Amino acid sequence: MVHDSPMSARPATVPGSQPPALEPGAESVGPRLRRLREAAGISLSELARRANVGKATLSGLENGTRNPTLDTLWSVTAALGVPITALLAGGQTGVVRGTAVEATLLQVFDDEAVTYELYRMVVPPGAVQSSPAHHAGVTEHITVFSGVLRAGPADDPRTAHPGEHLSWQSDVPHVYEAVGDQPVHASLLIRYPRR
Amino acid sequence: MVHDSPMSARPATVPGSQPPALEPGAESVGPRLRRLREAAGISLSELARRANVGKATLSGLENGTRNPTLDTLWSVTAALGVPITALLAGGQTGVVRGTAVEATLLQVFDDEAVTYELYRMVVPPGAVQSSPAHHAGVTEHITVFSGVLRAGPADDPRTAHPGEHLSWQSDVPHVYEAVGDQPVHASLLIRYPRR
DNA sequence: AGCGACCGTTCCGTTTGCGGAACGGCAACG
DNA sequence: CGTTGCCGTTCCGCAAACGGAACGGTCGCT
Numbered sequence: 001m002v003h004d005s006p007m008s009a010r011p012a013t014v015p016g017s018q019p020p021a022l023e024p025g026a027e028s029v030g031p032r033l034r035r036l037r038e039a040a041g042i043s044l045s046e047l048a049r050r051a052n053v054g055k056a057t058l059s060g061l062e063n064g065t066r067n068p069t070l071d072t073l074w075s076v077t078a079a080l081g082v083p084i085t086a087l088l089a090g091g092q093t094g095v096v097r098g099t100a101v102e103a104t105l106l107q108v109f110d111d112e113a114v115t116y117e118l119y120r121m122v123v124p125p126g127a128v129q130s131s132p133a134h135h136a137g138v139t140e141h142i143t144v145f146s147g148v149l150r151a152g153p154a155d156d157p158r159t160a161h162p163g164e165h166l167s168w169q170s171d172v173p174h175v176y177e178a179v180g181d182q183p184v185h186a187s188l189l190i191r192y193p194r195r
Numbered sequence: 196m197v198h199d200s201p202m203s204a205r206p207a208t209v210p211g212s213q214p215p216a217l218e219p220g221a222e223s224v225g226p227r228l229r230r231l232r233e234a235a236g237i238s239l240s241e242l243a244r245r246a247n248v249g250k251a252t253l254s255g256l257e258n259g260t261r262n263p264t265l266d267t268l269w270s271v272t273a274a275l276g277v278p279i280t281a282l283l284a285g286g287q288t289g290v291v292r293g294t295a296v297e298a299t300l301l302q303v304f305d306d307e308a309v310t311y312e313l314y315r316m317v318v319p320p321g322a323v324q325s326s327p328a329h330h331a332g333v334t335e336h337i338t339v340f341s342g343v344l345r346a347g348p349a350d351d352p353r354t355a356h357p358g359e360h361l362s363w364q365s366d367v368p369h370v371y372e373a374v375g376d377q378p379v380h381a382s383l384l385i386r387y388p389r390r
Numbered sequence: 391a392g393c394g395a396c397c398g399t400t401c402c403g404t405t406t407g408c409g410g411a412a413c414g415g416c417a418a419c420g
Numbered sequence: 421c422g423t424t425g426c427c428g429t430t431c432c433g434c435a436a437a438c439g440g441a442a443c444g445g446t447c448g449c450t
Contacts, residue, residue: 243409248408249408249410251407251410251411262407264407267407
């Protein structure tokens with residue numbers, strides 16, 4: 001079930017989400033494609049030829065007047081020799097904001113009986129983030145990049161310095177807090193055993 | 196930051212690249228979407244409702260009988276709260292293959308004085324991967340997803356079960372090995388303090 | 391100048407992805 | 421039982437993305 005995101009706030013997938021025209025990240029696809037093509041030093045016509053797509057398609061894609069098909073994206077990025085994520089990454093990662101932390105969803109792993117969500121987390125100094133209990137069996141794993149983090153179960157938090165690791169069962173309320181006046185950068189891995 | 200990707204080489208952009216039907220990675224989008232949706236614990240109809248797409252679209256998408264529009268992909272992944280790359284990634288990231296392990300570079304973090312490389316690692320059973328010493332100060336952090344891993348300094352490896360964590364100083368030769376006959380899936384975080 | 395090659399855009403008929411409305415299947419109720 | 425509710429699939433008219441063929445513009449060359 002909707003494994004609650006770490007900060008309990010869902011990424012605002014507003015129920016009545018009505019994309020008015022184009023998605024936020026979509027409009028950047030055109031410019032990005034154009035830059036990639038020009039970096040490869042080939043013309044629009046040439047790329048269209050190599051990718052086996054129409055020049056009209058490519059033109060419209062670069063100018064943002066078309067809503068390309070996945071096939072088209074595969075063809076174009078393959079012909080450019082870049083991963084398809086080069087056009088799509090970064091724009092719309094799931095960002096979760098709590099009162100004190102900001103976490104960006106980087107990857108989701110689905111293994112046989114477990115789902116892992118990997119976040120990149122920043123905890124600014126001067127505030128404490130409390131997070132309610134998750135479902136039973138959920139564990140969190142943090143590796144600190146920089147700063148000093150105090151985190152864990154609300155009644156028994158622990159401290160980690162850069163390069164160190166923390167993990168705990170998150171079926172109880174837990175907290176995150178930056179120690180000192182430096183923000184904490186860390187990776188957060190949440191493990192959800194599939195019920 | 197411009198962390199040069201480890202494999203900056205162009206993937207050969209075959210001149211006569213003629214994609215016959217569907218691209219190699221495209222066929223995996225359907226199953227991946229289905230698993231993400233089921234991991235979120237919601238029905239097809241429910242996801243269609245939240246994403247403002249037709250059930251027909253979603254059904255066809257999961258079964259691989261449609262060639263979705265970028266708009267559709269944005270809507271669906273946004274409603275799931277995952278980055279769009281969760282459906283598309285994996286095709287062309289930097290893959291590092293050793294004699295026994297295969298690691299996919301997911302992210303590079305450059306913080307003030309440290310660089311982190313985050314890998315997704317698979318260790319097949321029946322072989323031992325030896326890795327030479329890195330520079331001083333380099334540490335490795337592993338979280339096991341599935342399988343049982345035995346890894347660490349060559350003279351003192353330790354064992355980790357699913358959900359458990361290992362870390363060690365990797366300035367000495369170290370090893371990775373799957374215990375039992377199941378492959379090990381894990382995340383590997385390597386920390387390089389900037390000299 | 392004229393000519394040819396190529397550029398990127400626009401027009402247009404065909405193809406196809408799109409959402410809405412059915413459909414059958416299944417489980418939970420009265 | 422019949423009814424209700426939701427599931428996932430299939431049918432279908434419509435909007436739109438598609439490739440091919442024009443188009444005007446800008447270079448080199450004769």
